[in-house]
Amino acid sequence: MGRMAQHDPIMDAAARRRLVKRFGPAVEPWCDDLPATVAALADRWGLRVRSGLVGNTSRALLCDRADGTSAVLKLTPDPAIAAEEHAALSAWSASPQLVSVLDADLPLGALLLEAIEPGGPLARRPGGVPLRWMGVLLRELHAVPVPAEPEFPPLTAKVDAIFSSINWQRLAGEEVARHLPVDLVERSRNAALDLAEYPARALLHGDLHADNVLDGGPDRGLVAIDPRPCVGDPAFDAVDFAFLRVTRSGDFDRRVASMVRYTDGLDGDRLVAWCRTIAVFFAIRELRRSGPSERSDTLLALAKEAG
Missing domain, CATH: 3.90.1200.10 (Aminoglycoside phosphotransferase (APH), C-terminal lobe)
Incomplete structure (x- = not known):
């Protein structure tokens, strides 16, 4: 389980527009490189991308894990945002009222989070x-x-x-x-x-x-x-x-x-x-x-x- 199917929505047009609106045109190369970044993380963490989720400062992807559970892969072009979120969630790690971090690559601005069930907002x-x-x-x-x-x-x-x-x-x-x-x-x-x-x-x-x-x-x-x-x-x-x-x-x-x-x-x-x-x-x-x-x-x- 690793490589994503070609149809998986790693970076669709709507997601790109939201990120460009938030970070400006300089984020375009990051968007272009995202499929390769996701592929590498999917191989490392045993993921298969299922669908995209809405976000303004990141691209979040609902994934299947090798053990049959689900997770959310979240990537941001600003690694400082990921580092701050990781630090806060680590402080709250003992509480079931906060989402858990399963893994992270902070230099890449990537967090792997548990998927909340049933999960509706x-x-x-x-x-x-x-x-x-x-x-x-x-x-x-x-x-x-x-x-x-x-x-x-x-x-x-x-x-x-x-x-x-x-x-x-x-x-x-x-x-x-x-x-x-x-x-x-x-x-x-x-x-x-x-x-x-x-x-x-x-x-x-x-x-x-x-x-x-x-x-x-x-x-x-x-x-x-x-x-x-x-x-x-x-x-x-x-x-x-x-x-x-x-x-x-x-x-x-x-x-x-x-x-x-x-x-x-x-x-x-x-x-x-x-x-x-x-x-x-x-x-x-x-x-x-x-x-x-x-x-x-x-x-x-x-x-x-x-x-």
């Missing part, structure tokens, strides 16, 4: 997700000591990156700019940077949205993938969960109250404060996707309470 799980599962995931994420080495970036760096993205997205669309004043974005940014200086330190997933949390089945619960780790206030990791399926302000209030009830140690006041500061980001996504709506109005009203 949280956003598409029928009937929603038991809140106790969310509580377990958040508790497990933040229970590990922050490693001394390597030194993960602080949450302030993550906040800077988010608001750089917000400014770019706002300027990219007239519809968004019309509903999102510059001063609201700046006020939200300043409030978020103030929150990020909170002295509580936990190893954070850093990108814990609904597509990065998979269904591990009734025995395992939720499993997080694709961390972009940083260190800071544990309430930050709960923001995406707090906005999940929220349309009206009452939905948000109930959601936060339920999350606090089911998550030991989660500071509800800080979670609400984080949600207010990051609400502009969610409002932009809603406005770009479907224009003004009840949800975008709710998010913008929440953002106006930031600071």
Whole structure:
């Protein structure tokens, strides 16, 4: 078991476009070389590529292993991303709520990860997700000591990156700019940077949205993938969960109250404060996707309470 069949989608057009959008035209040679890189890793690790998976900073491939199990081969043109993810997943290696690393070639930017079964993203799980599962995931994420080495970036760096993205997205669309004043974005940014200086330190997933949390089945619960780790206030990791399926302000209030009830140690006041500061980001996504709506109005009203 090694070499891939000719029809296997190592690098399709859509995947190439996403990588070029993320890394620029300089990534093209890496994309061209990827089939050979995958072939070499498949020979080494006993893999047969089954299908491609969606990703923005990497190319992920669902593979069959020689022992009959499945795995995900994940490759990025930026080896530093793979090294940081590997270090974070190693810190969480004792927790069933994080995907396990089976092997790695960090100079190549390659990780071999377990395939999660049944594996559907949280956003598409029928009937929603038991809140106790969310509580377990958040508790497990933040229970590990922050490693001394390597030194993960602080949450302030993550906040800077988010608001750089917000400014770019706002300027990219007239519809968004019309509903999102510059001063609201700046006020939200300043409030978020103030929150990020909170002295509580936990190893954070850093990108814990609904597509990065998979269904591990009734025995395992939720499993997080694709961390972009940083260190800071544990309430930050709960923001995406707090906005999940929220349309009206009452939905948000109930959601936060339920999350606090089911998550030991989660500071509800800080979670609400984080949600207010990051609400502009969610409002932009809603406005770009479907224009003004009840949800975008709710998010913008929440953002106006930031600071």
